[in-house]
Amino acid sequence: MSESTSSGRFQTFIAVCIALATVTGAVLAARASVLNDNANQADQSGMSSTIDLALARSSNEAQRAQNLTAFLSFAQHQRTAQLMVKAMDALKPDSAEWQQLDTQSSAEWNKAVNSRYFFDTSYYDKFTETFDQQAFMDGKLTEAASSHDLNPDPYFNSADAGRTKAVKVVAVIALLATALLSFAVADVFRSRLRYGLAAFGSVILIGSIALTVLIESGVL
Numbered sequence: 001m002s003e004s005t006s007s008g009r010f011q012t013f014i015a016v017c018i019a020l021a022t023v024t025g026a027v028l029a030a031r032a033s034v035l036n037d038n039a040n041q042a043d044q045s046g047m048s049s050t051i052d053l054a055l056a057r058s059s060n061e062a063q064r065a066q067n068l069t070a071f072l073s074f075a076q077h078q079r080t081a082q083l084m085v086k087a088m089d090a091l092k093p094d095s096a097e098w099q100q101l102d103t104q105s106s107a108e109w110n111k112a113v114n115s116r117y118f119f120d121t122s123y124y125d126k127f128t129e130t131f132d133q134q135a136f137m138d139g140k141l142t143e144a145a146s147s148h149d150l151n152p153d154p155y156f157n158s159a160d161a162g163r164t165k166a167v168k169v170v171a172v173i174a175l176l177a178t179a180l181l182s183f184a185v186a187d188v189f190r191s192r193l194r195y196g197l198a199a200f201g202s203v204i205l206i207g208s209i210a211l212t213v214l215i216e217s218g219v220l
Contacts, residue, residue, distance in 0.1 A: 010194070010195075010198070011187065013198065014183050014186055014187045014198060015187075017179075017183050017198070017201060017202060017205060018180060018183045018184070018187075020205065021176050021179050021180050021183065021201075021205050021208075022180065024176060024205075024208065024209065024212070025173050025176040025177070025180075028169050028170075028172055028173050028176070028212065029173060031169055032166045032169040032170050032173070035162045035163070035165050035166035035169065036162070036163065036166050038158075038162050039158070039159040039160075039162035039163045039166065040159070042155045042156070042158040042159035042162065043155070043156065043159045045149075045152075045155045046152040046153075046155030046156040046159065047152070048149075049148075049149045049150060049151060049152035049155060050152040052144075052148040052149065052150055053150040053151075053152065056140075056141060056144040056145075056148065056150055057141070059140075059144075060136075060137055060140040060141060060144070061137075063136075063140060064133055064136055064137055064140075066118070066119075067118075067119040067120055067123075067131065067136060068119070068131060068133060070115050070116075070118035070119035071115075071119045071124065071131040073111075073115045073118075074112050074115035074116055074119065075129065077108045077109070077111040077112035077115060078108075078109075078112040078129075080105075080108045081105045081106075081108035081109045081112060084101045084104055084105035084108065085101075085105050087101055088101045088102060088105070119131065120136065122139075123135050123136040123139070165215060168211075168215050168220060169212070169215060172208050172211050172212055172215070175204055175207070175208045175211070176204070176205065176208050178201075178204055179201040179202075179204040179205045179208065180201070181201075182197045182198070182200050182201030182204065183197075183198065183201045185197050186198040186201065
């Protein structure tokens, strides 16, 4: 095999390697751009979900305060009526004081009944006579979640994962740049060193492609 033939094949090999490294680098650059764009979109969705969550919690807090106020009014009137009824037991039904307490207790019961319309009795425990504020907040948040996405964490996690992956892809592009430099220098040299540079560049190129596969498959 003549030296000119060997040199021609070597130059062809270098040209193919440079083309392959260039195309691979371009594909990876596009991939990194897509990953960053997707990460930005995920961040926007996460921010939107965070805002919806904050608004839902603010609205629920206002409703909680309103319901609690109505419940306290109910509890006060109910307790007052109960105390009056208890006091009536010690009086004669035909006495003026008994009649007065009867009238007042009836008024208090009516006020208690009216107050019930202003708080969600689903969260009222009649056995302990308490209003479960935490259950109310949880329930209202669940209702809000049925019409709005109130879970921003998956979006932010996706954005972080996408950016991390993009950084890895950019690192592979840097390796390809090293391979391209090796091929370019090998193409210029005429000594046997060029074969070593070509081999070095080939190893980096093959390794870069392997790394890309591992990154895309989620192994790295």
